[in-house]
Amino acid sequence: MKIVDLSATIYHNMKVYPGDPQVRINIVHTYQTHEWELRELSMGTHTGTHVDAFSHMHVGGQTIDKIPLEKFCGKAWVANPQEILPKQCGLVFREEANIDLLEKIIAAQPPFVAGVITADLERELLRQEIITYTDLVNLDLLPVDQSFLFYGFPLKIKDGDGSPVRVVAILE
Template identity: 55%
Template sequence: MKIIDLTMPIIDGMEVYSGDPPVNISLNSTIEEDGFEVRSLAFGSHTGTHVDAFSHMHQGKQSIDEIGLTQFCGKAMRVDASINFPENTGLFFNEEVNMDKFEKICSVQPPFVGGMLSEELEWNLLKQEIVTYTDLVSLENIPLGEPFTFFGLPLTINNGDGSPVRAIALLNER
C-alpha cells in the first residue's frame, strides 16, 4: 500500500482566502522553560486543506459535527472530463471544475468531491449534501482513473461550517 499525503501544511502567516481569519501560530510553552512544548493556534475553519460542511453555504443544513464520518472517507478516484465517473465514489479533480460538470457529478452520487471547484459548483454540491474538499496538494501523484481509498477526517467542531483535515490517499501497489 502506498500513502500519498494530499495536505497543505498550515504555516504561520500563510495566504488565506480573502476575508478569512489570518493564520497565527506561536510557541506558547518551551521544554527549556516549562518542561513541555505547546503552540497557540489561531486560524479559520477553512484554512489549508479543508472540508466544507453543508452549513458552510446553506443555513439550516448539517454542520461538520453532524455529518456522518462515512461521508469523509471511502472509495475515490481522480477523474477528468474524459473519464466516466464511477457511482458512489468520491471524485477528485486536478483541474478547475465549473457548473458544466454539476449534473454529471450528481448523477453518480459521490459522497465527496475535491479539487479546484468553482464557488458556484461548490455551493450547488453542498446544497445536494455532497461534502467538498479544497486546497488539496499532490493530486497529480494519484493515477488518473484508478480507484483508491481516501481519508479526510475533520475535527469535531461544534456547529462547524468546515474544518482543516489531514487528507490522504491509500493506493494499492501492484
C-alpha cells in the same frame, strides 16, 4: 501500500482566502520554561486543506459535527470531466471543475468531491449534501484509471461550518 499526503502544510502567516482570518501560531510553552512545548493556533475553519460542511454555504445545512464519519472517507477516483464518472465513488478533480459539470456529478452520486472546484460548483454540491474538500496538494501523485482509498476526517467542531483536515490517499 503507498500513502500520499494531499494536505497543505499549515504555518504562521500563510496565505489565506481574502477576508478569512490570518493564521497565527504562537509558542506558548518551551522545553526551557515548562519542560514541554505547546503552541496556540488561531485560524479560520477553511484554512489550508479543508472540508466544507453543508452549513458552510446554506442556512440550516448540517454542521461538521453532525455529518456521519462515513461521509469523510471511501473509495475515490481521479475524475476526468470528458469521461463517464464512476458511480458512488469520491471524485477528485486535478483541473478546475465548474458548474457545467453539476448534473454529471449528481448523476454519479459521489459521497464527496475534492480538488480544484469553483465556488459556484461547491455551493451547489453542498446544497445536494455532497461534501467538498478544497486546497489539496500532490494531486499529480494520484493514479489515473485506478481507484484508491481517500481519508479526510474533520475536527469535531460544534456547529462547525468546516474544518482543516489531513487528507491522505492510500494506493494499492
